[in-house]
Structures are given as C-alpha cells and as structure tokens.
Amino acid sequence: MIESLTDPTILLGALAGGAFGAALGALPAFIFTGFLVIGGSLGGGGFGVDVGFGPVFGPHISFAGGAAAAAYAADKGYMESGFDYHNAKDIGFALGSKPDVLAVGAVFGVFGVLIEQISRQLALPVDPIPVSIVISALVVRAVFGYSIVGKVSDKADGYFDMGPFEREEMREPGEVKGDGGKASEDRLAVEPWLPNMYKWSHVAAIGFFTGLGAGVITYNMISGGHGLIAVFAGFGISAASLLFLNLGVDRIPVTHHMTLAGATAFLATWQEGILMLTDLSAGDLTAPLAFGAAPALLFGALFGVFAALAGEASQRVFYAHGDTHLDPPAAAIVVWTLTIGLLVIAGLLNWGVWIPGTGI
Numbered sequence: 001m002i003e004s005l006t007d008p009t010i011l012l013g014a015l016a017g018g019a020f021g022a023a024l025g026a027l028p029a030f031i032f033t034g035f036l037v038i039g040g041s042l043g044g045g046g047f048g049v050d051v052g053f054g055p056v057f058g059p060h061i062s063f064a065g066g067a068a069a070a071a072y073a074a075d076k077g078y079m080e081s082g083f084d085y086h087n088a089k090d091i092g093f094a095l096g097s098k099p100d101v102l103a104v105g106a107v108f109g110v111f112g113v114l115i116e117q118i119s120r121q122l123a124l125p126v127d128p129i130p131v132s133i134v135i136s137a138l139v140v141r142a143v144f145g146y147s148i149v150g151k152v153s154d155k156a157d158g159y160f161d162m163g164p165f166e167r168e169e170m171r172e173p174g175e176v177k178g179d180g181g182k183a184s185e186d187r188l189a190v191e192p193w194l195p196n197m198y199k200w201s202h203v204a205a206i207g208f209f210t211g212l213g214a215g216v217i218t219y220n221m222i223s224g225g226h227g228l229i230a231v232f233a234g235f236g237i238s239a240a241s242l243l244f245l246n247l248g249v250d251r252i253p254v255t256h257h258m259t260l261a262g263a264t265a266f267l268a269t270w271q272e273g274i275l276m277l278t279d280l281s282a283g284d285l286t287a288p289l290a291f292g293a294a295p296a297l298l299f300g301a302l303f304g305v306f307a308a309l310a311g312e313a314s315q316r317v318f319y320a321h322g323d324t325h326l327d328p329p330a331a332a333i334v335v336w337t338l339t340i341g342l343l344v345i346a347g348l349l350n351w352g353v354w355i356p357g358t359g360i
Helices: 008-024 026-043 047-053 062-076 099-121 128-143 200-223 228-246 256-269 271-277 293-319 328-345
Strands: none
Touching (some): 008 062, 047 228, 128 328, 256 271
16 A cells, blocks of 8 residues: 555656646546546557546546635635636636646645545445545535535525525525625525436436446447446446536536446346356356346446435535535445445445455
C-alpha cells in the first residue's frame, strides 16, 4: 500500500488530472472518460479502460477535482455561469486557466487517488473510485464552509420532498449561502439533480431498460470473445452520452451507474459466462445465484433498477438541499457494488466480477 500511495507517477498524474478536470469542468472531463472506456472495452485491448479509470482521467481524479474547483470558484465569486441552481453545483462549466482554481483541482485530484488506492489496496468489497468521489465531495463541503448534508427548507417536508421544486418555491433570505450573483432568496427551495428525472417510477423504468441493455451488450461481446473488459462497455456508452447533456439537449438521462450495475450483476450470475472467463468447472460454482443467460439478464435489469433508485435516494438526501455537487451516481455505485460484495461474502454469488476482494 505504501508503495502505491507514494508512487510519483500516480501522484503526479493525479495532480495533472485534477487540474484537467478544473480547467474543462467536471462533467466534460467525465465525458472524456466515457469515450476512453468505450474505446478500451469495444476494442478489446483494455488500454482505454485502464487510462479512463487510472491516473489523470479517472473520475475520482478529474471529475472530483473539477467538482472541487467549482465549489471553490463559486465561493470566491468567480462563477456567474447562468446555471439554474447554486453555481457551486455547475459541473458542466469550464473554469479555464486561473492558477488558484487549477491548484484546487490538482490537490483534490491527489486526494482522490489516495482514497481510491487505500480502498483498493485493502481489497474492500466495493468500487473504490466512487468511494473516493463521495468522500472527496464531503471534504469539499467541509473545507469551503458549505453544509455537509445540506439544509432542508421549511417549505419541504423532509429530505425526500420534491414538492417545493414543483411549486417553484424559493429559499428565504439568509437561509443558505449565495454565490455567483445569487442571494439566498434567488435560489429554489429544493434543487433536484435532474429536473426531468426524479420521479420514482421514471427512474425505475430507465434503470430497468438501461440495466437490461448493458447486460445484453455484455452477453454479445463475451460470446464474441471480447473477454471480461466487455462489462464496462455500457458504462462507457452512458458516460459518453452525457456529451448531449453538457451541450444542453433536454431530457438526456444519466445512466452510467445503471448500465454498470446491469452488466456487472448479469456477469456475476451468468453461469456460462463465468465458466468462459475463468478456469472453473460447473461443479465449482457452489453459490446459488448462477443462472442461464435470460434469467441473468433479468437479474442485471433488476440491479439497474436498484442502482437507479439508490441514485435518486442519494440525490434527495445529499444534492437537492445542498450547495455543492455530491454525485448521485457515485453514491449509487458505492451502494450496489457493496451489495454485490456482501452477497459474495455471504456465499450467494460466486464472484463480483471486477469488484475488489470478490474475484475467483
């Protein structure tokens, strides 16, 4: 662990990657990750996946660094982006080359890779990248003086109430922090992460179909000889599709936490796929959750729903009432990867595919 935490190539790469995320903006940096993952997974060589998730372009570095820089820039009054919400949440806004903003991104890039490496080296049964993203977002709030969880308006009936947004109700004067030319009373009382995708039935529906689609992509690719790297193809496609969201196209859903869940849960339970990708025989698969292709695809679709609902729950608790971006997909991936990890530990799944500590 000490070697990885002190490796200068990792640390210097993270320093550059965090600044890259600050310069381009967190969302454009993450879209770049998506294209790298598409290239690596569809090409079969895996290099793009390694780069997309590694130092410089890994979302725990570039995305987290960009989100931290946005919180800092908004606090300093550098941002008047025209964003509908608090400017510190505007992760699609490029912050350019201002040295102090780049420095904040760089520092949080290094912080992100350190947290990720600690989790990975300890082989915790959870995806270390979103763990790092979530922890980084909470630290950002503490460092720059924002509420850690967020302040629920008196106009909302608890964290899960989106009604004030639907009624277009505003905050009271002095209730929360203002920035980018916005006073407290200029801000909506509730700021849902995706204004066109927060109703539970809508979220569950998109989760089912994207989880199922990612499972089918994985099935076809592995059947065609692409190998384990195929599990990330759906994630890459989802992440790259956010280019349209960043360009302002209405109603673009955010689905990478759902497609990754669908593909991973499918491959964790598809018996023939496990045998194709490992040296095991059918008799070695002693865990009960091992199916044929069709039931495994449906299992993946259900995990897509699980991921979607976990993301929506996290946005209602950590985003809608907060001042900075705390990424709901990252929180969702923490939840469902830990769930798969615990199912492996409990002996209900044979493996967790790519999740640390759950391999065969």
